[in-house]
Amino acid sequence: MGSKASLHLREEEIEAIQQETGFQSNQIIRLFSRFTSLDKEQNGFLTRDDFMRIPELAINPLADRIVDAFFNGGEEHVNFRQFMRTLANFRPSSAKTSEDSPNSRTNKLKFVFSLYDYDSDGMISKKELLQILKLLVGANINQDQLSHIAERTLLESDTNNDRHISFEEFKTVMVRTEIDTKMSVRFLD
Amino acid sequence: MATSEDIIEKENSINRLGSLTNCVNEQHKNFELSDVVYLVKSGIEAVIDDEVTKRFRAEELSSWNLLTRTNFHYQFISIRLSLLWFAGVVLRYCVLLPLSNRILVTCFALTWLFVTVFPLTLMADSEFKRKAAYYVNLVAFRIICRGFSAVVDYHDKENMPQSGGICVANHTTTLDVAILMQDRPYAVLGQIHGGFLGWMMRTLSKATKHVWFERSEVRDRMFVSKRIMEHVSDERNFPVLLFPEGTCINNTSVMMFKKGSFEIPTTIYPVAIKYNPWFGDAFWNSSKHSMVQYLLVVMTSWAIVADVWYLPAMKRQPDENAMQFAERVKSVICRRGGLVDCIWDGQLKRMARVLSWK
Numbered sequence: 001m002g003s004k005a006s007l008h009l010r011e012e013e014i015e016a017i018q019q020e021t022g023f024q025s026n027q028i029i030r031l032f033s034r035f036t037s038l039d040k041e042q043n044g045f046l047t048r049d050d051f052m053r054i055p056e057l058a059i060n061p062l063a064d065r066i067v068d069a070f071f072n073g074g075e076e077h078v079n080f081r082q083f084m085r086t087l088a089n090f091r092p093s094s095a096k097t098s099e100d101s102p103n104s105r106t107n108k109l110k111f112v113f114s115l116y117d118y119d120s121d122g123m124i125s126k127k128e129l130l131q132i133l134k135l136l137v138g139a140n141i142n143q144d145q146l147s148h149i150a151e152r153t154l155l156e157s158d159t160n161n162d163r164h165i166s167f168e169e170f171k172t173v174m175v176r177t178e179i180d181t182k183m184s185v186r187f188l189d
Numbered sequence: 190m191a192t193s194e195d196i197i198e199k200e201n202s203i204n205r206l207g208s209l210t211n212c213v214n215e216q217h218k219n220f221e222l223s224d225v226v227y228l229v230k231s232g233i234e235a236v237i238d239d240e241v242t243k244r245f246r247a248e249e250l251s252s253w254n255l256l257t258r259t260n261f262h263y264q265f266i267s268i269r270l271s272l273l274w275f276a277g278v279v280l281r282y283c284v285l286l287p288l289s290n291r292i293l294v295t296c297f298a299l300t301w302l303f304v305t306v307f308p309l310t311l312m313a314d315s316e317f318k319r320k321a322a323y324y325v326n327l328v329a330f331r332i333i334c335r336g337f338s339a340v341v342d343y344h345d346k347e348n349m350p351q352s353g354g355i356c357v358a359n360h361t362t363t364l365d366v367a368i369l370m371q372d373r374p375y376a377v378l379g380q381i382h383g384g385f386l387g388w389m390m391r392t393l394s395k396a397t398k399h400v401w402f403e404r405s406e407v408r409d410r411m412f413v414s415k416r417i418m419e420h421v422s423d424e425r426n427f428p429v430l431l432f433p434e435g436t437c438i439n440n441t442s443v444m445m446f447k448k449g450s451f452e453i454p455t456t457i458y459p460v461a462i463k464y465n466p467w468f469g470d471a472f473w474n475s476s477k478h479s480m481v482q483y484l485l486v487v488m489t490s491w492a493i494v495a496d497v498w499y500l501p502a503m504k505r506q507p508d509e510n511a512m513q514f515a516e517r518v519k520s521v522i523c524r525r526g527g528l529v530d531c532i533w534d535g536q537l538k539r540m541a542r543v544l545s546w547k
Contacts, residue, residue, distance in 0.1 A: 030196045037242060054242060056202075056235035062225060066232035090233050112226060132225065149220050157222065170222065177223040185234055186198040 009080070017081065021088035021102060027187055031087065035080050045077035046070075061135045065115045092184040106171075108183040113170050123164035126154050196238055201231035281489050291488045295336030302329040303392060310395035319425060322397045326374035334371045338492040341368050348499035349373060350428040350458035353421055357450060358460040359522055360432035362473040363480075364487070365462055368495055375430035376420060380404055386480075398426050414453055421455050428458065433515065451518065452511040456502045459518050461526030465494040498525045 009032045014025050023031070036042070038050050051067045052058050060066065070078045070086045088102035089111050097104050116124045116132055129150040137146070157165045157173045165173075305325045312318045334341070349372070350356040356375060358365060366377060377399045381387060394401065400420050406412055420426050431450045451457065464471040469490025473483045487493060500521055505514040522528070 027196070031237070034196060034237060038236075051236065054235050054239045056239040056241070057232055060228055060232045060235065062228045062232060066229060066236075087233070087237065090230070112223075112229060115225060115229065116222075133220065136225070136228075153220060153222065165222075173222050177226065179226070182223075182226045183230060185230065185237065186200060188195055188198060 013081075017084050020081075021084050022091055023084065023088065023187075024189070026189070028084065031084065032080060035083055043077075045079045046083065047076060047078075062115065062132075065118075065132075065135070069111065069114065087185075090183060090185040091187065093180050103184070105179055108179050109171055109174055110167070111183070112174075112179075113167055116165075116170075123166055124170065125164055126150050129153060129165075197234060199234045199238060201227055201234055281491070291336050291338065295333065295488075298329060298332035298336050299389075301332055305329065306392060306396045310392070318396075323374055326370060326397060327372075330367050330370040330374075333367050337364065337367075337487055339364070339368060339371075339495065340492055341371070341495045341497055343372055343497050343499070345499045346372075348458070348501050350375070350460070350499070350502075351456075352426060352428055353424050354456040354458050354502065355417070355421065355429045355431055355450060355453065356458045356460055357431050357433050357518060357522075358462055359526065359528065360434050361462065361464060362471045362483075364471060364493065365432070366430065368462065368493075368497065369430060369460065372497070374427050376400055376427040377430055378402075378417070400429060410449055414449065417450075418453055418455070421453070433519075449511075451505065451515040454505070456504055457514075457518055458502050459500040459522050461498045461500065461522045461528070463496045463526040463528065465496070468492040468494045471495070496526075500525055 009029065014028050017023065017028050018025060035046070038054070039046055040050060040053070048067055048071070051070070052063065057063050057066070070083060072082065085102065089107055091103035093101070093103045093105060093108070099106055101107070113124070114120065116128055118128050118131060130146060133146050133150055141149075154163065154165065157169050159169055159172070160166075305328070309318060309322055309325060356369070358369065366375075369375060374397060376397065377390075381390070381401050381403055390399070390401070398420065400416055402413065402416070417429055420429060433450050469487065469492060471487070471493055478486060503514075503518055503521070505511070509517070
């Protein structure tokens with residue numbers, strides 16, 4: 001499929017997306033309508049600029065990281081399939097959701113992990129932690145205090161003392177967080 | 190007024206910048222890895238549904254009013270409906286348009302306007318001239334409104350704006366001016382245009398005093414305020430009509446009011462205008478339609494039906510600043526008109542490009 005530009009949604013595509021993501025067809029149609037309203041130049045794909053044009057997103061301190069999650073690697077365009085794949089992570093999950101579903105607990109955690117893990121090496125380093133902290137608090141706290149907070153967080157989570165947080169260690173730390181509700185968006189029927 | 194097409198129910202809104210600090214950890218609490226989750230969900234919700242982008246699309250109706258322009262998701266329902274739609278097209282384009290002579294009436298209205306205004310422009314300022322101007326304006330705009338088949342209900346006329354004050358209203362289209370002026374004349378604030386519209390404005394202003402600015406003067410807020418103040422202090426002038434949103438909104442909500450109008454120390458007369466979407470969409474999407482295209486769209490709709498509420502006069506209290514006063518006026522207008530009180534700035538639809546250049 002690749003980054004094929006398309007301005008209309010065909011039946012087969014709706015079905016394919018339904019299979020892949022679990023969204024219902026009317027949800028897919030409405031999200032396509034949303035996709036096209038973001039696609040200012042009607043290219044059939046979205047660029048980083050299209051995302052950052054949303055004021056509510058632009059003021060979010062993690063805006064860049066969230067937008068990154070939609071783009072595969074170094075690509076510049078997101079087509080509707082990729083758009084839906086990323087949003088699929090946020091469908092509500094339950095005890096019955098299978099592990100490989102995009103909206104499973106594990107996959108939701110992987111999403112959050114990838115926000116921290118900027119170089120995608122499967123580990124969160126202290127440097128990456130610091131970067132996120134800086135985004136969150138901006139210039140309000142000085143370097144030393146930030147470093148201190150990052151250090152403390154690292155020590156709490158890093159059980160094998162390799163100065164990195166692996167995905168397994170991350171999962172352990174997040175075990176008490178209600179990821180199912182906190183990382184689910186309430187899609188209406 | 191939420192549309193029936195909402196995709197999600199938002200839970201993590203960061204609409205108010207103040208609450209942004211609530212979602213990041215409180216200062217006395219320790220940072221935890223899970224703290225980012227709130228912002229992630231908030232960001233994704235914004236991607237799916239944000240308050241600004243959806244205000245600049247025409248309002249969606251829950252049922253179809255037989256105008257394809259308001260039908261976004263075409264689905265073939267039945268032969269009968271299609272036939273009905275076709276009959277509607279014939280009626281609107283071949284019967285209503287020429288038969289009720291909407292275009293003809295509008296042309297007549299403009300001619301009438303000049304014929305009646307011209308003698309006034311030659312007169313020196315006098316009591317008679319001002320009274321005549323009052324009625325000339327009224328009649329001219331009433332004929333213009335007939336040209337668009339505008340059916341307007343005015344409520345609470347006892348609160349009608351008086352000379353020496355500023356009338357503020359929510360903005361949906363240029364027709365707002367015509368609709369308000371058919372009930373009483375106002376002094377309009379405007380930029381000097383070139384072309385036909387500019388010529389029309391200049392002629393109008395020979396009979397009635399309006400407040401005109403060069404494009405360069407518009408940036409100078411102090412200058413603008415001073416000019417308005419000058420106009421308003423003369424009791425003989427008509428009240429000034431202002432649209433504080435600064436741009437046309439699709440009539441489902443009222444966006445942030447620019448505080449400039451509210452800094453001037455005079456009485457504010459709020460007016461709420463709500464168009465009935467069943468008869469036609471009055472919203473002028475200036476990036477989609479030019480003026481002429483828009484007028485054609487308006488003339489081939491069923492009608493322009495609107496409600497206008499005159500709200501009691503308001504004055505800025507000594508303990509509130511211009512921004513708070515603006516918010517207060519805005520919420521009064523919203524409540525009366527049944528519109529959503531939106532805190533975002535309408536200008537963002539144009540300025541958003543600047544954000545992306547960072």
